Amino acid sequence: MNPTELSSLLAETAAAITEILVEAEQSFSENPDEFVAKEYGMLWRVTTCYLLLFKNSQCEKRDNLEKLWASYFSECSIRDAVEELLLVEGKWDEFLLTVDKFMDKNTCSENKNPANEKEISSLSLTGINDNTVSTVKQITNNNKYSLFVFLRHFA
Secondary structure, three states: OOOHHHHHHHHHHHHHHHHHHHHHHHHHOOOOHHHHHHHHHHHHHHHHHHHHHHHHHHHHHHHHHHHHHHOOOOOHHHHHHHHHHHHHHHHHHHHHHHHHHHHHHHHOOOOOOOOOOOHHHOOOEEOOOOOOEEEEEHHOOOOOOOOOOOOOOOO
């Protein structure tokens, strides 16, 4: 992969994550309760961005990607693209912290009832491979017990 291809790939990834982040921030600012209850799954789309970044750069993990961009760091376009990606990742972390604080505040509130089974089963999640949206109920095939692992940091 040459520097031009890599800088384009990094810039495209940063732009795609920014688009998702802007959409999520807008949704959260309009109605935080609704976002947490029904729109939180949209954040999963960021994993698709990283999946494509790693696949197209032929890197299997972040360390490999960092070594690749370090090998071209004398190129201004690479430095700019890396800086933009790191900036977006920082904004992503800040947004997740904001959502975490909101959720912690509402979870600890005496006035809030815990989510019921119906609310959880209607939660929408976005698939990382094809961006298809499914509900928890569809994914679990109505099984009563399932284990989900949600990643907070995708890089």
